[in-house]
Amino acid sequence: MDSYSATIIDAVEKVKTAVVKIEIFNNTNKKEQLSGTGSGFLFSSDGYLFTNSHVVHNSTNIKVKLHDGTSRQATLIGEDPDTDLAILKISDADFTPAKLGDADLLRIGQLVIAIGNPLGFHHTVTAGVVSALGRTLENQNGRMMDSMIQTDAALNPGNSGGPLINSDGEVIGVNTATIRGAQGLCFAISINTAKEIASQLIRFGKVKRAYLGIVMQQIELVPKLRAMHELPNKQALFISEVSAGSPAEKAGILSGDIIHSFNNMMIETSDNLFKQLTADKIGQFHFIGIIRSNLKKEFRITPIQRN
Missing domain, CATH: 2.40.10.10 (Trypsin-like serine proteases)
Structure with a gap:
């Protein structure tokens, strides 16, 4: 074999x-x-x-x-x-659970495998690669979902909610969506985000989060830019869109900016940023580190509660 x-x-x-x-x-x-x-x-x-x-x-x-x-x-x-x-x-106990991995370790081009029940066909397996990381995707409610993993592992109706795993059998995403009319554009929720959500749902039955109003994509930082600004980051978040009237727009953040830090904490992935946007950040101003046209800037931003 x-x-x-x-x-x-x-x-x-x-x-x-x-x-x-x-x-x-x-x-x-x-x-x-x-x-x-x-x-x-x-x-x-x-x-x-x-x-x-x-x-x-x-x-x-x-x-x-x-x-x-x-x-x-x-x-x-x-x-x-x-x-x-x-x-x-x-009910009952003593189930054998899936092992949860770390989505921050994923790399574009890495082998991933989706398992689910598309169209009712039990335990169907498809394979592909990580096509992109840190994507923002509009969900069925018109809300933007961050920390999405883009893959070409085929998904169909019924795959929703199944695991996306790596070659070690660790879950690195929760399969969620495809783009209608497109081929090879499938998405999974980062397992790191899913862990944070699960913790709040089990404890409180709901999720309370801070909202900035940006659409992001995870990118690699070129060595020259890192050296110029003495950044420890190897990756950062490219802002492709800023929502009108959002905290980000009010702070002066623009489409095309690159986020490298939040409150002096290094931000390399959308999961890193998601972990920072906890309920206690709502209504308080914070510092967000931005690279704009090769210049390093810092803005004050006040997240709001996402209703």
Whole structure:
């Protein structure tokens, strides 16, 4: 067997028992009828699992079909439509969860594997590469989702909520979306962002976050620019759009600026920035480090609460 195939097979073996099928049922004429499906994966031995918010939104009867074919009734612990993430809980314990990786270690061109239940086909595997990192994508509610991983690993309806894994079988993203009418443009939510969201949903049932109003893309910083400004960063965030009336616009930040720090903390990825935008930052001014036309600048910015 060739090494490429062996790598994929080994990675899938490590996570496949943690991948589940999400089934949404409606009661019609006192009969239980399947109305939708999606994917998910266990991340704790006591039955907590990730899926997408759009898979379970407004659902009251959710069932989870495990790898062995058995089903469990699921409870919705909480959801965050802004990041399209939801946390479910199933009963019993001693499940074998997926191992969560570190999305900050990803590199463009790296092999990734998607597992899910597209169009109801149980445990379908597709493979591709990381096409881009730190993308911002508009979700179904018109909100911008940050920290997105772009991949060409094929996704179809029903893949939503399944894991995107690396060659070691570690989950580095939660599959969420494709671009209609395009081929090879598929997206996953960074697992680092998903961890932060899960923590808040399990503790509080909702997410409270600070909002800046920018569309970003993770980029490599050229050595000359790093040396010129004595920056420790190897990467930074390129701003491709600033929302009208947003805190970023009011602070004087422009499209084309590059974020390299926030409150003197180095920012290399959108996950780094997301971790800084906690609820305690709302309504308080903070310093954001910007490179504009090869000049190093600092702006004061006051995040607002995202409703």
